Amino acid sequence: MKPTVPLLLLVLLAISGLSRAQIRTSLLDLTNNIGSILPSLSRPANHSRIFYAVMFDAGSTGTRIHVYTFIQGDSEELPVLDNEMFHSIKPGLSAYADSPEMAGHTVRMLLKVAKKTVPRLEWKRTPVVLRATAGLRLLAAEKAQALLDQVQHVFDESPFLVPDNSVTIMNGTNEGILAWISLNFLTGHLNAHTKKTVGILDLGGGSTQITFLPKLQKTIETVPVTDYVARFDIFNSTYELYTYSYLGNGLMAARLATLGALGAEGLEWRVFKSSCLPKKFRDEWSFGGLTYHVSGDPEGYAGFKLCYQEVLKVVKDIIHQPYELEDSNVFYAFSYYYDRAVDAGLIDGVQGGMLEVRDFKKRAKEVCNKMTKYPPISPFLCMDLTYITCLLKDGFGFKESTVLQLTKKVNNVEASWALGATLDHFHNLKIH
Structure with a gap:
């Protein structure tokens, strides 16, 4: 059954982008295959009005486009989200920090998908929006702005509707809050009739977020600084959330920190070694527009214990443990939590599934100790699974028996911050 949304949310959803899928496609493949990736619409015979919307999610490891199709029927109060077309390109915009015109080219290529999906007569009524996350937050301000300016130029020359503030970097804390709003809206928990909500764990490339609604006031009273608490009003209810975004603790940034390569000099001649990598492994690895020489430690030892000691340095004294992480507070984990669980064979790549924290630990041990x-x-x-284990246990303080819901989509809608960002844009939730 397709999800429905209230009339008020028609415009709200029309600029939301719900993303995080990891579809690896080159620019050339995109150009050649546009026709084959377009969705087929399933419109009811009595449809009267069709709406479209385009949203870009500019993440640290990729740029994603969503083209949405909504239907408002003559006899029904609720419009239907009829279709979602998704595509992505790697790497992310931050990889073009020194050649911002390539960032514009990336967005221009993805806009071709929108032009093929949205009927020409609807272009000028279809909003196009881009929100950037940790990839651009990690860049120097002038380099990030140059990338945004290129995207703005591409948007302005496009035939689509370009709203005010259509190209911006999202605040890190809001990313967690708005993902919480998205997931609780999609799971039906965001209304005045329920006190039960779900928490969210989002692991991106550059940053990671934790957000939940505490049941104990002491959780709010014992935060290190007031930045860990956010309040807002929505749907006639006031929420006080525990939330924080850790910039530099996303999966890719954590790799750099584990290798000792974060902010390092002499990248052209230095080799960054780790016990988390196979002993005979040696290669180049790129992130954020920089290339690093990385390898295992051929003279030393590899394996879970040594790897855990390395990643613990990235987590210890950085990640705050909230006073309360109630087992009854279900946590939805997505983005790289989901992707690595799929890679490790812990969950189905389409359906997702429930995992205990100890499942990540057990598989990390198996992968690390059998790398050779x-x-x-x-x-x-090995490094990624060990980091996820360490982040959950020694970072946030989850018990090994804590159950997480690994998901990519809820009701056929991508699990991400984008729906919440759209609600905030129109409702002005006054997050503080």
């Missing part, structure tokens, strides 16, 4: 005998599908899988 059974090479993993990615040389970084």
